[in-house]
Amino acid sequence: MTIAITGATGHLGRLVIDSLKTRVPMGQIVALARSPEKAADLGVEVRVFDYDRPATLTPALAGIDTLLLISASELGKRARQHRSVVAAAQSAGVRRIVYTSLLRAETSSLGLAAEHAETEAIIKASGVQFTMLRNGWYTENYTGSIGGALTGGAFLGSANGARISSAARADYAEAAVAVLTGAGHDGKTYELAGDTAWTLPELAAELSRQSGRTIPYRDLPEADYAAVLAEAGVPKDVAQAIAGWDVAAAQGALFDESHQLSALIGHPTTPMAQSVTETLAALTATRTG
């Protein structure tokens, strides 16, 4: 049974392949990458796979039983790109597609949801067996701002009271591996999120506690937060989208208490405090290394 992984050079794809290598023979893992040189260190077979070059897709899926389609990263292009991948999987005779979707994709108020819901519909209409992994937010979406918060002296956002059930990327990767290597997941849709929700003021308090500095959370109106992000170099449309996600979060879009993620991986999800610890250690290592 050969398993192929798209987005193999990305953060999630790398974690999936690392974990998969401990569970199945290396010869049964294929990394799909648009830039194969970036995948050379993965230690498994690499095949060229570019969503925007449809001619690369079907040949790369020859002999593949299960495809993990890690959602593409360019907003607005993804439904089209995923449609090409699903068509290629159909013609290559792939038996099952496991897709990394979004928490409550069909009803979510997050602007991102439409492309995920459309992709799920495309996969279901293809007749290929499927499992939907509706991933909630990565904790790394926030810990990635810790360096900036320490420099600027405050943690910024527009999601003041939002309860965020995030989990570490590694937790979502483990769930993907559990589904890729386990039985009984065909036709299932999993809502995946962290066990314990937290708020941005709580994250700032945890950062303050662990760093020994006072880093308050400062809540900004959506437009002001988008402007701050744009000033920091985030492309304007992405900055607006990020601020909008905070507003959706404040309406509950990132909260979940189904515990399906910890059930799939067989242990509690990574607590936010642990992710803060790991981020501070990595920042210290970068400064001293």
Ligand SMILES: NC(=O)c1ccc[n+]([C@@H]2O[C@H](COP(=O)([O-])OP(=O)(O)OC[C@H]3O[C@@H](n4cnc5c(N)ncnc54)[C@H](OP(=O)(O)O)[C@@H]3O)[C@@H](O)[C@H]2O)c1
């Ligand atoms: N749940 C969340 O909080 C959250 C947060 C961010 C993103 N996401 C979604 O989850 C996905 C995985 O997350 P991540 O952190 O691993 O993202 P990431 O590090 O940005 O990885 C994205 C992967 O997609 C590949 N890719 C992009 N365009 C492609 C194309 N045209 N053809 C083939 N491959 C292409 C990239 O290849 P290159 O290495 O060549 O660029 C990379 O391997 C993201 O793509 C996004 O859809 C979820």
